[in-house]
Amino acid sequence: MRKIYVIGIGAGDPDHLTLQAAKAIGRTDVFFILDKGEVKESMIELRRRLMKAYGRPSRRIAEGRDPERDRTPADYEGTIADWRSRRSAVTEALISEHLLDDETGSFLVWGDPSLYDSTIAILDEILIRGQTLFEYEVIPGISSISALAAKHRIGLNRVGQPFEVTTGRRLAEGWPEGVDDVVVMLDAQRAFAAHPEAYIYWGAYVGTEDEILREGRVSEVADDISKTRAEARERHGWIMDTYLLRRDGSPDSE
Known part of the structure; x- marks a missing residue:
């Protein structure tokens, strides 16, 4: 066989x-x-x-x-x-x-x-x-989600709280019920921009020589992330990015 x-x-x-x-x-x-x-x-x-x-x-x-x-x-x-x-x-x-x-x-x-x-x-x-x-x-292997959290030195969940992994297409339909922490993959439409009060941990090409990291309140960093993402995609011809959104705007994982 x-x-x-x-x-x-x-x-x-x-x-x-x-x-x-x-x-x-x-x-x-x-x-x-x-x-x-x-x-x-x-x-x-x-x-x-x-x-x-x-x-x-x-x-x-x-x-x-x-x-x-x-x-x-x-x-x-x-x-x-x-x-x-x-x-x-x-x-x-x-x-x-x-x-x-x-x-x-x-x-x-x-x-x-x-x-x-x-x-x-x-x-x-x-x-x-x-x-x-x-x-x-x-x-099994190390996922982009695990690598993202490690690079930002954060935990994906806060104590006693769940988190959800979803796509940009799903986030664009609305924030998932029952969670305040959302990991988003495959988002080519900037779905995070609809949540300006959330705090975002974003990364592209995580773990590679071309790695790019950004974090901050969405209202303050959304434009920078969008511009950086577009430039990187144009330069490389492709992009892999992932991010964690925290709805209450707090950078703390506790």
């Missing part, structure tokens, strides 16, 4: 790699990469560095083209379902063509595979079809 590892490699710092992840990389025969185009080459470069540092000399790399998807769809859930289906077809072709019986393959996933990543769902979809068989194991 072929085996696949889904390995969390952290938010961008090579030192985020856990010993468990390094050992799994060392057992891998084939690494699978979905190419997102030249503007994402820096994202692939970290994977190559980790393969070289911890992988076998005989390791192989199988690359496929990541399907494009509409970033502003009218039917969000339907668009994502279609994109995942097309992505699973590319992934299945890579596995069936390049991973031999009794070999081990790996996907090196940014952050943690269990948080806002589609690799697990895609592998499950392939297995449900029943045409390509394998077993897989998920190895």
Whole structure:
């Protein structure tokens, strides 16, 4: 039976790699990469560095083209379902063509595979079809959320209080009920700007050489964050940013 590892490699710092992840990389025969185009080459470069540092000399790399998807769809859930289906077809072709019986393959996933990543769902979809068989194991990694909190030297929660992880699209629909602390990912629309009295801890490219951090009351730093984000995206061709909002405007985690 072929085996696949889904390995969390952290938010961008090579030192985020856990010993468990390094050992799994060392057992891998084939690494699978979905190419997102030249503007994402820096994202692939970290994977190559980790393969070289911890992988076998005989390791192989199988690359496929990541399907494009509409970033502003009218039917969000339907668009994502279609994109995942097309992505699973590319992934299945890579596995069936390049991973031999009794070999081990790996996907090196940014952050943690269990948080806002589609690799697990895609592998499950392939297995449900029943045409390509394998077993897989998920190895956790340091998420961008954990890295953000560490860089700002804060706790995500305050004593005895819950927090919620959501998306910018959901925040734009309104502040989640029952929480005063919200971690937001995938926000290209500046949803934080609708909450000027909140306190924000923001970070982009956290853990990389291009890391940018900002914090402050939203009313005071929103314009700076928006300008900085736009300039960084223009410069790199892509951006990964995350932030924590505290509704009462307090920077304290206690």
